[in-house]
Amino acid sequence: MTAAELTEQIFKKKSFLCVGLDTDLEKIPTYLLSEKDPVFSFNKAIIDATHQYCVAYKPNLAFYEAIGVDGFKALKKTIEYLHSEYPEIYTIADAKRGDIGNTSRMYAKAYLEDLGFDSITVAPYMGRDSVEPFLEFTNKHTILLALTSNQGAFDFQTKNLENEELYKEVIKTSLTYKNAENLMYVVGATKAEFLQEIRKIVPESFLLVPGVGAQGGSLEEVCQYGITKNVGLLVNSSRKIIYASDSSNFAEIAAARAESLQVQMADELTKLSS
Amino acid sequence: MTAAELTEQIFKKKSFLCVGLDTDLEKIPTYLLSEKDPVFSFNKAIIDATHQYCVAYKPNLAFYEAIGVDGFKALKKTIEYLHSEYPEIYTIADAKRGDIGNTSRMYAKAYLEDLGFDSITVAPYMGRDSVEPFLEFTNKHTILLALTSNQGAFDFQTKNLENEELYKEVIKTSLTYKNAENLMYVVGATKAEFLQEIRKIVPESFLLVPGVGAQGGSLEEVCQYGITKNVGLLVNSSRKIIYASDSSNFAEIAAARAESLQVQMADELTKLSS
Incomplete structure (x- = not known):
């Protein structure tokens, strides 16, 4: 999907919500555990209930790798x-991958090509040659960690690297990479003031x-500093939506949470056009 | 395995060689492709032939993920x-993983606990809270990327971060992490002068x-600047050993390559005790 097509979806659905599918067998409703593929059953229920309120889904691969072969199968399904x-x-x-060139190429193939x-x-x-293999894929995007949302972000990312903070140097340098037009960036909402x-x-x-x-962070602030005329934002929420309830109607309750974020987003989009 | 036990193995086998199992279906002997699990067949043959010359094996997960479910099964086997x-x-x-705390914990569980x-x-x-979940495991090690062996290492790692190169800041900061005694570091041999x-x-x-x-780099130089009285080195070779030949006796030829490195390492260990 191109960035323009994504933008089109955002305006159509009045949402720039991404739902994180961090599916954890210890957190999903226990009655699902007796199903053949509880992870997929959970994901399917969440997707069916929330898809109208979001434009993107983001499985964090750690949760699937933690279940081994079954996790990989559930991710594929x-x-x-x-x-x-x-x-x-x-x-x-x-995935937050990154390795020397020929190895990054294997990761790129696995996720952008094989799984699509x-x-x-x-x-x-690891720099340029660890990122460029991902950028080679047409109509695919590489979302580079710039400023992450955790406390550890202050260990290195915000420190000065030759008179500029590392996260800024990362973004500036990445713009010189081949096919840099395929880049997006991860920027933690807990530091909305950095968005400016x-x-x-x-x-x-x-x-x-x-x-x-x-993880905290206000949607309003994110929009205040980060929104562009084409929106240019995907705001993710994982646990607050998918684990809103562990009852049998968990999917409906997740949908209500997603809808509430979507309504706030629609508001922000109205401000944009006014 | 503790670091002391690893050191014991190094002196016993007169080797600090690690063989990288970067097993790629496009590079292994074609006759193996008709086997039920070609990746495992290849790995088994390489391991059986080379184990006496090395103390460690290092599968790079990218190569297994690139094959999907079958790759994960082959890794497990x-x-x-x-x-x-x-x-x-x-x-x-x-794996070169790293994510916010609760997610790093899933990766740590998957590789250090479930796969062992x-x-x-x-x-x-991503800093402290992305690394510490890995450090919690007793008798396990977290090998932190410090200075990698690729050209892209010069993008950020060797730049000054508040008057010190980033890779040095990474190492120094990591020493303040909880359970820092479980840390090791990746240091590319192409930059042996940095080892000092x-x-x-x-x-x-x-x-x-x-x-x-x-990827280049000389064993002698690595030892000159990096070896300690307890050795403190694991030197990896992947492609040069495992793809030394694509004939039916590929494993024997791989063993010869591994042995040649082991002999050089035995020499270096002799210097150490003299």
């Missing part, structure tokens, strides 16, 4: 289900903003 | 085979050195 039932949905493999995700999150520590700084460097790029919801 | 047949071997999941690897490589970009600098910060820690062989 989930992405195939999204492709067949909701092809208008944008998909993000939250629209995008993948990538860690920048980032918009000076990448005024148009899509930003994936985690950390609204369980 | 490989680690189980190592555990049952060669329990004295140290195992490294070359002795160690895992981790990317430092790193040894000033971590005079005793184990360093995993990739990039001897196909």
Whole structure:
């Protein structure tokens, strides 16, 4: 999916919500555990109930790897289900990969080609030749970690690197990478004030903003500093939506949470056009 | 396995070689492709032939993920085979993971607990709370990317971060993490001159050195600057050993390559005791 098509979906659905599918066997309703594939059953119920309120889903691969072979199968079924039932949905493999060139190429193939995700999150520590293999795929995006939403972000990311904070250096340098037009960036909502700084460097790029919801961070602030005329934002919420309830109507309650965020987003989009 | 036990193995086998199991269906002998599980067949043959010359194996997970469910099964069979047949071997999941705390915990569980690897490589970009969940496991090691062996290492790692290069800041900061005694570091052999600098910060820690062989880098130089009285080095070679030949006796030829490195390492260990 192109960024323009994603933007079109955002305006159509009046939502820039991404739902994080961090599906954990210890957190899903216990009655699902007796099903053949509880992870997929949970994901399917969440997707069916929430898809009208969001434009993207983002499985974090750690949760699937933690279940081994069954986790990988559930991930595959989930992405195939999204492709067949909701092809208008944008998909993000939250993988945070990054390795030397020929190895990054294997990761890129696995997620962008074989599983057919629209995008993948990538860690920048290893630099250009660890990122460029992901950028080669047409109509796919590489979402580079810039400023993450956790406390550890202050260990290195916000420190000065040759007179500029590392996260800014990462974004600026990434703009010199081949096919840089396929880049998006992860920017934590817990640091909305940094969004203003980032918009000076990448005024148009899509930003994936985690950390609204369980990790804190206000949607209003994110929009105040981060929104562009084409929106340019995907705001993610995982646990606050998918684990809103562990009762048998968990999917309906998740949908209500998603809808409430969508309504706030619709408001923000109205401000944009006024 | 503890670091002391690893050191014991190094002196016993007169080797600090780690063989990288970067098993790629496009590079293994074609006659193996008709087997039920070609990746495991290849790994088993390489392990059976080379185990006496090395102390560690390091599957890079990208190569297994690129094959999907079958890749995960082959990885599992490989680690189980190592555990049952060669329990004295140290195992490294070359994953380069790192995510917010509760997510890193899932990765740690998957590789250190469920699959039972002795160690895992981790990317430092997200800081303390992305690394500490890996450090909680007793007798397991977290091998932090410090200075990698690729060209992109110069994008950020060697730049000054508040008057010190980022890779040094990463190592110094990591020493303040909880359970820091479980840390090792990835240091690329293509930059052996940096080893001297790193040894000033971590005079005793184990360093995993990739990039001897196909990626260049000299064993002698690595030892000159990096070896300690307890060795403190694991030198990895992947492609130069496992793809030394694509004929039916590929495993024997791989063994010869591994042996040649082992002989050089035995020499270096002799210098150490003299």
